[in-house]
Amino acid sequence: MTATATRRRRFSVGKGFAWAYLIGVLVVTIFPFYWILRTALSDNYALSAHPASPLPVGFTWGPFKRVLGLATTQESIAEGGSGASIEIGHFLVNSVVYASVSTALIVFFSTLAAYAFSRLHWRGRDFMFSLFLTALMVPGILTLLPNFVLVKELGLLNTFAGMILPGALFSAFNIFFLRQFMLGLSTETEEAALLDGAGRLRVLFGITLPMSSGPIITLSILGFIGMWNDYFWPLLVTSDDSVQPLTLALAVFKQSSPQSQPDWAGLMAATLVAALPMLALFMVFGRRIVNSIGFSGIK
Structure with missing residues (x-):
């Protein structure tokens, strides 16, 4: 085997490890957001029975309706919600x-x-x-x-x-x-x-x-x-x-449940609604932020 082929093989192995590392970091970074979405699309009662399910349990849009004030108290309680409401528009x-x-x-x-x-x-x-x-x-x-x-x-x-x-x-x-x-x-x-x-x-x-x-x-x-x-x-x-x-309203919403456990599905739905504007902002301006930091000489 020539020296050139050896260097090429070593480079390929190193590149493979680098890609594996980047993919691992990406998975670890994105997984919490996926878990928030999975919980927000689940029935709160069903979550107690299957807490480790990787997919939404009892798929429903109910948590988002509760957060946005579109669900009645009876509908909220039927899906495991606390019946409490959050004026998300006011806090936004x-x-x-x-x-x-x-x-x-x-x-x-x-x-x-x-x-x-x-x-x-x-x-x-x-x-x-x-x-x-x-x-x-x-x-x-x-x-x-x-x-x-x-x-x-x-x-x-x-x-x-x-x-x-x-x-x-x-x-x-x-x-x-x-x-x-x-x-x-x-x-x-x-x-x-x-x-x-x-x-x-x-x-x-x-x-x-x-x-x-x-x-x-x-x-x-x-x-x-x-x-x-x-x-x-x-x-x-x-x-x-x-x-x-x-941010404070989410904490109050978590503590407002009169039941034995918080309305995790509703809380995750509220968290997602609160985080979406910031995620969209960073996705739009992320390249500008990185370029400005590099151009300013901060390493």
Whole structure:
């Protein structure tokens, strides 16, 4: 056997292991979503009898009808539901408001800070940026109690402001991400605009921001997904369903069953409805996110 054939054989074996590994990771990643769908299409009573069945047990659209408010109490109980309802439209609106406003504020202030660290020259800039980077090493759990006390003292419990404001003014990762991108942009156009008499704000909003639209959109998408999935902070500062996001509503729905076991089918249907917008968002913009991270020099 020639050396060329040996190398080709070794390459084929390695490629086979690589494909096997990728397929394994893909299966492990997708399986939970399949299991959610399988449970959401099952009869809740039948699930108790056949919990390990790989296919929907007693196939029915009832769980989705219960979640969307299309099933009566009698129909819900007949399929093993608790009879409890969830105003999914109301909580979806709350989640949209919370995620949208939070994301907009975080990205806006992060953009201003990144511009200051990448384009403006002032004493102590690099030292201050180093302090900002240390925030990346502080676990978020450590800031929950101080933020809760602050929100309580300001009288902002059970309000959108109380949920949004503590995290709206600072994001170390966003600032670092945008600064790295802006450092790679050409300064010739900005310098020409400054020489023509344009102010810094005009240069920022008229030149720098349009050139940074890719990373800004990426951070907006990632931030929106993160806020949409946020659970613990809204749990701390809200107890009124008028402002609670969908993540808290799912927990309340799980605990509202008067029976011996929760309405797992209905809960999985609600979870799927809540997750579908984020899955669709990531599928549409996933390539843009990957490209922006690579172009920003983050490895």
